[in-house]
């Protein structure tokens with residue numbers, strides 16, 4: 001058994017959109033980047049604001065509170081070289097019309 005969990009249907013988030021979901025007690029920010037779904041732990045590593053409510057440009061999300069920027073693909077904090085502030089990325093996959101995310105016990109590829 002894998003750790004992938006249903007998070008939403010593909011058509012629930014249009015390209016350029018994002019939403020926050022509770023998956024097994026973990027808040028997940030899910031982003032549709034040109035049809036590809038990228039997920040991060042939703043709490044901003046700075047002070048906990050919702051990254052799903054941030055401003056998205058390309059694969060970068062800018063937190064709405066203090067404007068820190070994060071790469072949605074790698075989680076990297078982009079404003080300084082401080083890895084301790086990187087966002088946690090989560091693996092996603094699409095199965096049929098379902099978007100699934102792995103929040104724990106994720107299979108290795």
Ligand code: FES
Pocket residue numbers: 044045046047048049063064065066067068
């Ligand atoms: S809470 Fe996100 S930058 Fe401060």
